[in-house]
Amino acid sequence: MYLYVLICTIIPFLPDTVKGKQRILFPLPVICKSVCLSAICISRSFLDFFSWVCYPVLRGENMKILQFALGGNKTNGYLVFQEDGGECFVIDPGAEAQKLYEKIQAHSLRVKEILLTHGHFDHIMAVDELRNVTGAGLAMHASDACMLQDGQKSYALPFAGRQAPFHPPSRLLQDGDKVSCEGVTLTVMHTPGHTPGSVCYGGDGVIFTGDTLFAGSVGRCDLWGGDEDALINSLSRFHAFPAETRLYPGHGSSTSIGKEIRTNPFLCR
Numbered sequence: 001m002y003l004y005v006l007i008c009t010i011i012p013f014l015p016d017t018v019k020g021k022q023r024i025l026f027p028l029p030v031i032c033k034s035v036c037l038s039a040i041c042i043s044r045s046f047l048d049f050f051s052w053v054c055y056p057v058l059r060g061e062n063m064k065i066l067q068f069a070l071g072g073n074k075t076n077g078y079l080v081f082q083e084d085g086g087e088c089f090v091i092d093p094g095a096e097a098q099k100l101y102e103k104i105q106a107h108s109l110r111v112k113e114i115l116l117t118h119g120h121f122d123h124i125m126a127v128d129e130l131r132n133v134t135g136a137g138l139a140m141h142a143s144d145a146c147m148l149q150d151g152q153k154s155y156a157l158p159f160a161g162r163q164a165p166f167h168p169p170s171r172l173l174q175d176g177d178k179v180s181c182e183g184v185t186l187t188v189m190h191t192p193g194h195t196p197g198s199v200c201y202g203g204d205g206v207i208f209t210g211d212t213l214f215a216g217s218v219g220r221c222d223l224w225g226g227d228e229d230a231l232i233n234s235l236s237r238f239h240a241f242p243a244e245t246r247l248y249p250g251h252g253s254s255t256s257i258g259k260e261i262r263t264n265p266f267l268c269r
């Protein structure tokens with residue numbers, strides 16, 4: 001792409017003798033653009049493929065965490081479990097249900113429950129398909145449950161063209177609830193602001209923060225149900241955790257409480 005821009009920029013400044021040959025040079029930028037765009041497409045496909053082959057294996061103190069960047073929004077979905085062959089949680093299966101299911105099978109896992117951090121479309125699009133093939137239940141905060149029934153609130157209609165409502169959750173969560181599968185227990189932390197029913201799941205030295213808190217930023221508050229004051233209030237809860245606590249957000253790279261308190265403008269103000 002840089003080569004394309006460079007050639008387009010210098011052609012008008014070429015000497016007349018060379019400009020006479022501009023008709024010969026004209027196809028060159030077009031060819032360069034095609035080559036560059038093809039290279040970008042191929043490298044993105046390669047990266048997508050690579051991310052499924054070499055997905056990060058993260059760890060809590062006593063659990064394994066597989067992280068996948070799912071769909072066009074690259075939403076982080078997580079498989080959380082203690083050991084291969086046991087039970088697992090699936091957190092935010094936002095897309096690519098079949099690929100997720102293949103990984104679940106590859107580790108011989110049984111899905112105890114699907115956990116949602118909130119009800120936005122890019123965190124829920126694979127939920128029904130995954131529930132159908134695994135038979136797992138779905139847990140989410142009560143205040144976001146309505147988003148599964150309303151494509152305008154979840155944005156599944158405008159951004160993903162999905163008209164049909166999702167199957168309702170099998171369990172509604174509240175702040176302080178515990179969710180457990182074999183060897184793993186997580187505590188529900190209600191953190192409204194990005195959506196009314198946004199939650200984080202914390203335990204074993206880690207917190208899955210959804211779109212409440214990212215590395216260096218926070219989730220937007222201008223969508224349905226967003227509330228900036230509520231988000232600021234929710235963020236204050238993170239100060240109670242040890243600095244080394246690992247944070248696994250809904251998008252982007254993982255971070256830690258200590259790093260965010262030092263560097264995240266929304267957390268250190």
Ligand SMILES: [Fe+2]
Nearest residue numbers: 118120194211
């Ligand atoms: Fe979101």
